[in-house]
Amino acid sequence: xxxxxxxxxxxxxxxxxxxxxxxxxxxxxxxxxxxxxxxxxxxxxxxxxxxxxx
Numbered sequence: 491x492x493x494x495x496x497x498x499x500x501x502x503x504x505x506x507x508x509x510x511x512x513x514x515x516x517x518x519x520x521x522x523x524x525x526x527x528x529x530x531x532x533x534x535x536x537x538x539x540x541x542x543x544x
Contacts, residue, residue: 528543528544530542530543
């Protein structure tokens, strides 16, 4: 059985991870544009024809 301190530390780590994942939600909700999509239509991602990114 975990001690009180172990449970508390685990909870704190989860809370920090949640904060990292959610800190940009408001900015994304207010944004009109999220960036430029890049699509490689010539290559299929195989080792012979890897997808090219700019």
